[in-house]
Structure formats: C-alpha cells, structure tokens
Amino acid sequence: MLRRSVVLLLTIFLANCGEPSTKVAIPFVPVFGTRILDCDNAGSAVQLTDLRLYVSNVQLITRSGELVDVRLDVDGRWQQPDLALLDFEDGSGACANGTSDTSMSLRGFAERADYRGLQFTLGVPFQRNHADPLQAEVPLGDPAMHWHWRGGYKFLRAGIRTDDDGFWIHLGSTGCEGTVRNITACRSPNRVTVRLDEFVPGIDTVAIDLEALLTDTDLVDGVANDCSSGPAEESCEAPFRALGLDLHDGNARDQQLVFRRKVAN
Amino acid sequence: MNRAAALLIGLLLLAAGFWLWMQGRSYDWSIDPTLPRPSVPLDNPMSEVKIELGRLLFYDTRLSLNNTMSCASCHIQALAFTDGKPRSIGATGEIHPRSSMTLVNAAYASRLTWANPLLDRLEDQALTPMFGEEPVEMGMAGREDAIVELVRLDSRYAELMPEAFPGDLDPYSVLNVIRSIAAFVRTIISYDAPYDHYMQGDENAIDDSAKRGMELFFSERLECFHCHGGFNFTDSTTHANSTVDRIGYHNTGLYNTDGNGAYPMDNTGLYDMTGQRRDMGRFKAPTLRNIGVTGPYMHDGSVASLDAAISHYERGGRLLEAGPYAGDGRRSPFKSEFVRGFELSDDERSDLIAFLESLTDNNVLREPKFSNPFSD
Numbered sequence: 001m002l003r004r005s006v007v008l009l010l011t012i013f014l015a016n017c018g019e020p021s022t023k024v025a026i027p028f029v030p031v032f033g034t035r036i037l038d039c040d041n042a043g044s045a046v047q048l049t050d051l052r053l054y055v056s057n058v059q060l061i062t063r064s065g066e067l068v069d070v071r072l073d074v075d076g077r078w079q080q081p082d083l084a085l086l087d088f089e090d091g092s093g094a095c096a097n098g099t100s101d102t103s104m105s106l107r108g109f110a111e112r113a114d115y116r117g118l119q120f121t122l123g124v125p126f127q128r129n130h131a132d133p134l135q136a137e138v139p140l141g142d143p144a145m146h147w148h149w150r151g152g153y154k155f156l157r158a159g160i161r162t163d164d165d166g167f168w169i170h171l172g173s174t175g176c177e178g179t180v181r182n183i184t185a186c187r188s189p190n191r192v193t194v195r196l197d198e199f200v201p202g203i204d205t206v207a208i209d210l211e212a213l214l215t216d217t218d219l220v221d222g223v224a225n226d227c228s229s230g231p232a233e234e235s236c237e238a239p240f241r242a243l244g245l246d247l248h249d250g251n252a253r254d255q256q257l258v259f260r261r262k263v264a265n
Numbered sequence: 266m267n268r269a270a271a272l273l274i275g276l277l278l279l280a281a282g283f284w285l286w287m288q289g290r291s292y293d294w295s296i297d298p299t300l301p302r303p304s305v306p307l308d309n310p311m312s313e314v315k316i317e318l319g320r321l322l323f324y325d326t327r328l329s330l331n332n333t334m335s336c337a338s339c340h341i342q343a344l345a346f347t348d349g350k351p352r353s354i355g356a357t358g359e360i361h362p363r364s365s366m367t368l369v370n371a372a373y374a375s376r377l378t379w380a381n382p383l384l385d386r387l388e389d390q391a392l393t394p395m396f397g398e399e400p401v402e403m404g405m406a407g408r409e410d411a412i413v414e415l416v417r418l419d420s421r422y423a424e425l426m427p428e429a430f431p432g433d434l435d436p437y438s439v440l441n442v443i444r445s446i447a448a449f450v451r452t453i454i455s456y457d458a459p460y461d462h463y464m465q466g467d468e469n470a471i472d473d474s475a476k477r478g479m480e481l482f483f484s485e486r487l488e489c490f491h492c493h494g495g496f497n498f499t500d501s502t503t504h505a506n507s508t509v510d511r512i513g514y515h516n517t518g519l520y521n522t523d524g525n526g527a528y529p530m531d532n533t534g535l536y537d538m539t540g541q542r543r544d545m546g547r548f549k550a551p552t553l554r555n556i557g558v559t560g561p562y563m564h565d566g567s568v569a570s571l572d573a574a575i576s577h578y579e580r581g582g583r584l585l586e587a588g589p590y591a592g593d594g595r596r597s598p599f600k601s602e603f604v605r606g607f608e609l610s611d612d613e614r615s616d617l618i619a620f621l622e623s624l625t626d627n628n629v630l631r632e633p634k635f636s637n638p639f640s641d
Contacts, residue, residue, distance in 0.1 A: 097398075097407050133392075134440045143439070144406045148392035150538075151383040170399065175540040179382075180389040187540050228399045231540035232533045248540065 022112045024060070024070050024201050027105040029262065030088050032160070033211040040093030047094040049159035050168065051208065052145060054124045056083045060110050060201060061117025068115075072108035078139050079107065083124065085139035088208075094161050097144075110201075118199035118206070122171075122243075122259075123155040123191030129173060130183035150229075151176045151183050155191065160210055166224040167217055169239050174229050174250065188250025190229060192243050196261045207262040213242045215257075300456050300496065301504035303372035306386055309444045311451065315429040318422070319449025322442055324637045327415050328395065329356040330404035336394065336446065337637065339365040339402075343630055345555035346453065351566025359400040362531045364566035367559050369629055370552055372451040375503035376512050379564045380534040380548045385503075387447035395443075409439050416442060453635055455554050456496075458626040471623040478620025481613055487578075488603040498553035498624065514547035515601040518582025518594035519563060526597040529590050532565055545599045557622040558630065571618050581606025 030037040030051050037048040058070040072079040078087070084106050089098035106120075123129070124140065133146040133153075140146075140153065147154050152173045159168030175187025196206065216238035217225065227236035231248060240247040244256035292311035294302055305311055322328065323336045339353045340346035346368035353361040363379050376382055377390040384390045394402040405412060416422040417437045429445060430436035460479075462470035471479075482489045492515055495502050500513035514535045520528045528534060528546040535544035548564045562568040568577060577583050581604055582595030594600070609617070629635070 097404075099407055134388075134443070143392070143396040143409055144398075146392075146396075148389065148396060149378075149381055149384070175538065176383060179385040183383070226399070230533075230537045232530050232537060234530065 020112045021071075021109040023108075024110050025105050025107050026058070026070075026118065026201060026206060028086055028088075028206045028208060029104070030208045030210065031262075033209065037088075037160070037210060038093075039089055039091070039095035039098070045162060046210075047161045048089065048210075049094045049096070049161050049166065050098065051088040051158045051210075052154075053086050053122060053156040053158075053208075054083065054139070054145070054153060055086060055106065055120050056123060056125055057119075057121040058082070058084070058106055058108070059119045060113070060115040061119060061195075061197070061199075062113045063116050065117075066113075067119060068110050068113060070106070070108045070110045072106060075107075076138060077101075078103040080137070080139070081108075083128070083139070085142070085145065115201050116199070117195070117197045118201065118261075119193065119195045121191050121193055122256075123173075123189075124153045126186075126189075129153055130176070130178075130181070132181045147172050148180075150174060151178075151180045152186070158208075158210060158213065160214070161224075162219050164222045165219045167214055167219065167226065167235075168224075169213070169227040169229075169236070171227075171229055171239075171243070174231065186250070188229070188231070188248070190245055190250040192245060192256050193252060194256055194259045196259065199261045203264050205262040205264065207260050209258055209260060212257045212260075213239050215242055294452075294454070296454055297456050297461075300454075301373075301506055303451055303454070304503060304505045304507070305451065306388060309388060309448060311448055312429065314425060315445050315448045316452055318425040318429045319445035319447070320635070321421065321425070321638050322446050323449050324639055325415075328403055328405065328412065328442075330401075330408060331356055334403060336391075336403075339394075340368050342632075342635055342637075343558070345369050345455075345559050345625075345630060347559040349560075351561045353402075355400055355402040356404045357401045361400050361402065363564050364561065366551060367555060368450050368453050369455045369555055369626075370453070370497050372454060373497050373502050373504055374499075374552075375501045375507075375510055376549060378549075379551075380514060381538060382512065382514075382535065383538070387450050388443055391443050391446050391450075412439050412442055413437055453629065455626040455629040457628045458554065458624050460620075460623040461626075463623070472619065474616045475619040475623040477613075478616035478618065479623075481609075481617050482620055487607055487617075488605065489578075491603045492550035492601070493553045499550050501549050513550055514544070515550055515603070516546040516597060516599040517548075517563075517577070517604050518597050518600040519567070519577070520546060520583070520585070520590055521592035521594045521597040522590050524592065524596075526599040527592075529565075534564065543599065546597065547599070553621060553624055555625050555629070557625045571621055572614070575609070575614060575617060578604060579607055579609055 030048060032046045039048050059067045060070060061067055071081050072084055078085050087103045089095035090102050091098040091100045128140060129152040133141055145154050150172055154170045154172045156171040160166055171190055173186040173189050176183045178184040225235040227233050227239055236247050242257050244252050244254040246253040326332050326335045328335055334356045339348045341348055348365040351364060353365045377384040396406045398406055416426050426436040430441050459470045481487050492500050492513055494500055500511055502511055526545050533545055535547040560570060562574045568574045582600055584593045585591045
C-alpha cells in the first residue's frame with residue numbers, strides 16, 4: 001500500500017517536473033475574406049448573425065512533427081480539459097437570439113516546446129456528444145447548442161446576413177442510431193479535423209473564414225438559405241465541401257478551407 | 266468500519282431506488298383495467314401534483330419568446346390535441362414543415378413525432394418545440410433563465426415545483442419543467458370511443474354502417490390494419506409490459522417528385538434522420554384514434570379530408586399532375602407493399618368513414634382534467 005503510494009506520488013512528481021509546461025492562449029477571429037466580422041458592424045455589407053462552435057482534441061505540433069496535447073483550463077463556463085465552446089456572438093446587432101458573453105480563445109497549458117503547428121477537432125467527442133443533455137456539464141448542456149431532435153450537439157452554428165440575403169448552418173452528427181441518451185453510432189459523424197501547419201502559439205491567430213465556408217453558396221439571389229446537415233439538403237453541399245466533409249457519409253474527403261492561420265501583423 | 270459504511274450507503278441507495286420505483290408504480294392511472302399501463306421513465310415518476318403543474322405549464326404562453334404561444338397552441342383539446350392547420354405555425358410566424366400530431370395516447374407511442382427514430386421519451390421530445398430553431402416553434406433557445414425565473418417567481422409554480430420534485434435541492438429547473446409537461450401529456454389517454462364500447466360488448470355503441478366499415482378496415486383487401494393495428498391503431502406502440510420495441514415507418518406513395526421516389530426536400534421523413542435512400546418518404550403511421558377531428562391529414566397536412574385520405578390509399582399512391590411536387594406516388598420504388606390500392610363502392614366508402622368516426626372519444630376532447638386551467 002505504502003509502496004504503491006510512493007510510486008504514484010513519484011509518477012505525478014515526474015510527470016509534472018519532467019516536462020515543464022507553459023501557458024497557451026490560442027485566439028480565434030471570425031472573418032469574411034479579409035474583413036473582420038462581428039454582430040454589430042452596421043453599414044458593413046456582411047454581418048455576423050451567429051457563430052458558436054465546439055473544439056476538442058486541441059494539440060500543438062512541434063518542429064519535428066510531434067503532436068502534444070493542450071490541457072485547457074477548467075473555467076466553469078467555456079472549457080473542460082479537452083473540450084471548449086467558442087462563442088463570437090454577443091447578442092447585439094444582427095445576432096438577435098444570442099447572449100452577451102463571449103469566448104474567443106482557447107486557454108490552457110502544454111509542455112514547453114518549439115511549436116510550428118496546431119491541430120484540433122471541430123466537434124464534441126462521441127460519448128459526450130450523445131450523453132443526456134439535461135445532465136451535462138458546461139460547456140455542454142446549453143440548449144442553444146444541443147440539437148435535441150438529432151440527438152447530439154451542434155458542433156458549429158454560424159450565420160451571416162447581407163443586404164437582402166443570408167445563410168445559416170448547423171453542423172452536427174446525423175444518421176444516428178439508437179435513441180436519445182442511448183446512441184450507438186452515427187452514420188455521418190461530421191467532425192472536422194483542422195490542421196494548421198506553421199501556426200505559432202502566442203503569435204498567430206486562427207481565422208474562421210465564413211467567406212470560404214460560403215464559396216459556391218448564392219448570396220445574391222435574395223433567398224436566405226440554410227443548412228441543418230440533412231442528407232437531402234442541397235444548400236449543405238457547398239459548405240460541407242468547404243469543411244472537407246462528404247455530405248453523404250460525413251467523413252473527411254478533403255482539406256477543410258474554413259479555418260486558417262492568420263499571421264500577426 | 267469502511268465496509269459497514271459502504272453497506273449502509275448501499276442499503277440506503279437500494280431503499281431510495283425502491284421508493285422511486287414504488288412512486289412510479291403507485292400512481293393510479295384510472296384507466297380501463299384491460300388497457301396496459303403506459304411506461305414511465307424511472308427518473309420521472311407520476312404524481313398528481315406533478316401532473317397539475319404540467320397542465321399549467323402546458324397551457325402557459327409565457328413559455329414562448331413573445332408570450333404568444335403555449336404547447337396548447339398547436340395541441341388543442343377539442344381537436345384531439347392537434348391544431349387543425351395543414352402545417353403548424355411557430356411563435357415568430359415560421360411555418361413548420363410538419364402537421365401537428367395528436368397527443369392523445371402519446372404515452373403509448375414507441376417513437377415520437379412523424380419520423381424521428383431517436384425520440385422514445387416525451388421528456389426528450391418536449392425539448393424540440395420549446396428550444397428548436399429549425400424551425401422556431403416556441404423560441405426559448407437562449408432563454409432558459411427566463412423559464413427558471415418564471416417557475417421560481419410565479420406564486421403558483423413556486424409552490425408546486427418543490428411539491429412535485431420533493432427530492433430535489435433546487436427543484437426550479439428547465440429539466441423539471443420538461444418533466445412536468447411530459448407527466449401531464451402522459452395522462453391524456455383515450456379508450457372511451459364508441460368503438461371501445463362496442464368492443465366491450467355494447468352492440469348498439471356503433472351503427473351498422475360503422476360495423477361494415479370495421480370489417481373493411483380489418484380486411485386483407487384494404488390492408489389498413491397492417492400499419493394502423495392494435496389497441497392504439499398504430500404499429501408504433503409500447504407500454505409498461507412491452508417486451509419488444511414496435512416501430513413502423515412507411516412510405517405511402519404520397520410523393521414521387523423525380524420519378525425515383527423523392528419527396529419534397531424539406532420533408533423527406535426518415536431519410537432526413539438516417540441518410541439511407543431506402544428511408545425516403547417513410548413516416549410513422551399515426552394513431553387513428555380521434556382521426557375524425559384531426560384533419561387535415563398526413564405529415565404535411567396535404568390531404569384535406571378523410572374522404573381524400575381514403576382516395577389516396579384507394580389509388581395506391583397519389584398522383585400530383587402539376588406544381589413543384591408533380592409526380593405519381595403510386596410508382597414510387599419506396600412505397601410500402603401494403604399500399605397496393607383497392608376499389609370501394611360509394612356505400613363502402615361511407616361505411617369506412619363511419620367506422621373511422623367511431624374512433625372519436627368525445628370524453629377526451631372535453632375532459633376537464635385536460636382543459637386550460639387558466640380559463641377555469
């Protein structure tokens with residue numbers, strides 16, 4: 001008993017001291033091409049109506065290509081150690097149904113190293129995605145993010161408005177089998193692995209480019225389309241392509257084009 | 266010492282579990298003894314006070330973003346808890362792709378809504394009308410605090426919530442609001458139609474025309490009962506003593522917009538949930554209880570009357586000659602093998618309608634326990 005405790009303590013000690021860790025902050029910014037988007041930029045041709053997303057499996061990539069986990073700070077509102085909700089809408093302007101609080105960066109710790117890349121998953125890990133939303137811990141359980149009728153969370157909810165047009169998308173797993181709280185598998189997981197080479201933490205920013213998301217989406221026909229990840233939704237095809245996803249099986253097909261490294265000015 | 270404490274905790278948990286189980290069992294459903302009890306989730310046992318609370322919440326328009334609509338706006342008692350519209354309209358005016366379903370005997374539905382195989386509990390289903398955004402129904406997404414505030418501050422709710430959830434340290438939660446509404450809806454049970462009285466031995470409960478219609482309904486010639494069978498006239502039925510999960514989804518040949526069986530893209534049924542081509546246009550066969558008052562019919566309210574619904578099945582699928590959804594549903598490759606078509610004489614048609622109307626339970630349409638408590 002005593003010996004086991006000593007070994008355990010030693011292990012913890014070594015784990016903490018062997019790899020000195022450093023604070024990591026990874027800021028995100030929503031853009032439309034080169035313009036920065038927000039809810040309240042009146043007079044701008046494009047306004048944000050919503051942008052909230054779940055990010056998990058955050059890892060930094062060393063110069064030699066090694067993946068290192070980022071342990072996110074548990075803040076009781078936005079982050080679990082391996083899952084975060086990013087929220088760019090503040091309820092103002094065009095963001096009609098939002099809330100005033102926002103979270104625009106990932107905050108955590110990683111071992112000290114020379115990093116030249118970032119990787120994360122857009123989405124909630126399977127088990128937590130399908131656990132009972134009414135019992136979930138933050139940042140899950142938010143009814144605006146839970147997709148009750150699809151049995152999981154909206155990994156991404158994003159929308160923009162132009163003069164007489166607009167678009168919104170809800171991305172999440174579809175084709176799930178089982179029943180709510182007892183989902184066994186999903187035909188279309190619709191999780192996106194984002195890898196940004198050359199990303200330098202502490203210097204660079206992650207741009208979320210809604211213009212890239214909406215390439216090939218008609219924003220001038222005066223009909224505001226939407227996409228709720230359904231297999232029959234034609235309006236999902238273009239944004240799914242931009243996310244590198246196959247609309248019909250929900251797996252990665254190409255590189256995603258929506259998230260990119262934004263070099264500090 | 267530790268072992269004794271663990272044993273004690275174990276026993277306490279066992280006792281608590283048994284108490285909860287007894288709570289669930291001890292509720293008096295006051296339904297016909299030949300009718301099976303509905304199944305009730307272990308974590309939401311039935312109680313009179315919870316049902317009373319749920320009834321208030323069901324009729325409370327403060328559960329919508331602009332105080333214009335309650336659950337009852339789309340589920341009107343006199344219409345067997347449907348709304349009489351082809352497609353329902355949300356608090357912000359958005360038109361739902363689907364027609365409001367009856368809540369009568371929802372307690373016996375093995376799956377809820379028109380085509381969602383994931384939803385097997387009223388507690389889970391109730392979240393969508395309240396918080397859903399595609400389309401907006403009651404529009405409470407992002408307004409959870411307002412719901413908690415309502416039940417905490419309103420004097421009636423403030424009193425009832427702790428009584429309905431005596432084990433909770435803080436009973437004022439969205440979860441408990443949902444649980445209460447689900448408990449109320451579970452009590453809306455219909456088993457008192459003229460048809461039921463006839464089946465229980467009252468020969469005069471339905472007339473000869475309805476009796477002939479009943480023969481037709483249960484005939485291999487018409488095939489109605491294959492999907493609309495059992496005590497609840499649907500093949501998606503469950504109850505407390507069920508051992509198998511019975512679920513049926515069927516394409517009835519209502520649409521065939523591309524010659525390959527496609528349905529209108531905003532209403533593809535089970536296909537939207539599974540992404541499997543064979544599920545195109547498959548919807549749940551709803552209960553036929555009170556079908557005489559729940560028109561217009563089908564998942565999108567596109568069939569105006571019982572007569573038109575019978576014509577659709579008589580033809581073995583619907584032909585739409587023009588318009589955006591033109592096509593011959595009879596030739597859909599996804600159509601159920603039970604929708605084969607038949608021929609009916611005028612007399613047989615009115616007999617069948619007489620039978621379907623004998624499934625209307627006027628008591629459930631008027632029962633004061635289910636009525637609007639705010640207009641008492």
